[in-house]
Amino acid sequence: MGVPARALDYAEPILPGLIPDEAELTAGVRIEPGKSYGFFTDTTLCIGCKACEVACKEWNALPADEVGLTGDSYDNTGRLSANTWRHVAFVEKIATDGKRAAEMAPFQSNWLMMSDVCKHCHNAPCLEACPTGALFRTEFDTVVVQQDICNGCGYCVPACPFGVVDLNEVDGKAHKCTLCYDRLKGGLEPACAKSCPTDSIQFGEVPVLVEKARARVEDLHGKGATDAYLYGAPGEPGATGDLGHLNAFFLLTDRPEVYGLPTAPTRASNRVAPALGAGLATMAGLTLAAIALFAADRRR
Amino acid sequence: MPPGTMRTVEGTITLAQEGRFQLVSDEGIARLFMLAHDAPIEPQDLPDLVRARARVAVRYDERPDLIAAIVHDIGYAEETRP
Numbered sequence: 001m002g003v004p005a006r007a008l009d010y011a012e013p014i015l016p017g018l019i020p021d022e023a024e025l026t027a028g029v030r031i032e033p034g035k036s037y038g039f040f041t042d043t044t045l046c047i048g049c050k051a052c053e054v055a056c057k058e059w060n061a062l063p064a065d066e067v068g069l070t071g072d073s074y075d076n077t078g079r080l081s082a083n084t085w086r087h088v089a090f091v092e093k094i095a096t097d098g099k100r101a102a103e104m105a106p107f108q109s110n111w112l113m114m115s116d117v118c119k120h121c122h123n124a125p126c127l128e129a130c131p132t133g134a135l136f137r138t139e140f141d142t143v144v145v146q147q148d149i150c151n152g153c154g155y156c157v158p159a160c161p162f163g164v165v166d167l168n169e170v171d172g173k174a175h176k177c178t179l180c181y182d183r184l185k186g187g188l189e190p191a192c193a194k195s196c197p198t199d200s201i202q203f204g205e206v207p208v209l210v211e212k213a214r215a216r217v218e219d220l221h222g223k224g225a226t227d228a229y230l231y232g233a234p235g236e237p238g239a240t241g242d243l244g245h246l247n248a249f250f251l252l253t254d255r256p257e258v259y260g261l262p263t264a265p266t267r268a269s270n271r272v273a274p275a276l277g278a279g280l281a282t283m284a285g286l287t288l289a290a291i292a293l294f295a296a297d298r299r300r
Numbered sequence: 301m302p303p304g305t306m307r308t309v310e311g312t313i314t315l316a317q318e319g320r321f322q323l324v325s326d327e328g329i330a331r332l333f334m335l336a337h338d339a340p341i342e343p344q345d346l347p348d349l350v351r352a353r354a355r356v357a358v359r360y361d362e363r364p365d366l367i368a369a370i371v372h373d374i375g376y377a378e379e380t381r382p
Contacts, residue, residue: 004328061317063332063368083366147318147343170370171319172337182317 038247122244129159161265241266
């Protein structure tokens with residue numbers, strides 16, 4: 001079978017080569033090692049188009065999985081998984097105070113939409129739990145799983161307070177968003193942010209994004225949307241439990257749990273000492289009880 | 301194809317991401333494949349196969365809930381291409 005004629009329409013590349021530092025054109029940021037990069041996801045701008053999900057799957061060659069209808073509104077992706085690194089949550093607020101919403105403000109809807117992703121935590125619990133060093137912090141301050149080192153132990157899965165990291169049953173290894181590590185190395189904006197038509201997902205240097213986000217919250221408050229707040233930015237809700245801050249943070253307009261985010265995420269390593277202490281105390285208690293029982297038995 | 305049925309395809313790997321790759325068969329059909337845990341190569345071997353544009357033979361099966369083929373065996377294809 002020969003080459004289809006359609007494939008010969010554009011036999012030569014349109015561009016002479018890669019555009020150097022392309023992210024400067026698409027996101028207004030030059031990507032340089034040693035700086036901290038992340039996402040600011042403004043959920044008030046998300047229209048639920050799922051372009052980010054598609055772009056992520058396309059660039060990372062991730063397959064569609066769990067094919068079918070979930071029966072959960074328009075959300076047929078369901079959750080983040082080893083094969084889904086972006087998930088657009090559709091939250092329909094159909095009831096307020098137990099009553100079905102019957103009115104709607106002009107130009108508003110009763111839908112909350114949010115493109116969820118790995119948060120690339122400042123103190124990443126998954127990275128701390130990894131015994132092989134497969135999870136590492138890159139030169140762009142993001143957290144990535146090295147597939148050639150991952151042994152599939154799965155310690156990172158329960159360590160993640162957001163339920164992001166997942167084991168793939170096919171290869172037995174942990175997978176999650178890499179914040180398009182390969183694209184960053186080539187000076188390209190991550191695929192999801194580049195594809196977002198409303199700029200709900202903004203990519204950039206974290207300190208710059210935090211400033212932008214705080215200005216956006218003030219702007220929304222000024223327009224009457226006083227329920228807008230940041231989740232995961234330094235000093236804000238979501239940046240709790242010694243996580244530091246989240247490199248991928250959000251602007252929300254309802255409680256975090258409405259979007260499927262934990263109210264106060266914590267670091268798993270903080271629970272190691274108390275758990276170990278409780279285990280040792282239990283063992284000591286049982287030993288003392290056994291000694292007492294044997295001593296009482298001997299006296300009889 | 302019933303689950304667990306093995307098939308074989310020959311072609312060229314055009315892109316690779318971690319343990320996933322796209323293979324264009326000799327018929328010109330592109331398809332997504334994933335290395336299974338029992339595959340004889342590791343994710344770090346795939347970029348070399350892409351760069352070499354090597355023709356490979358892949359033995360795979362499918363799952364009903366996954367739009368990708370699962371690779372259990374992969375090796376260089378014999379040069380019998382017309």
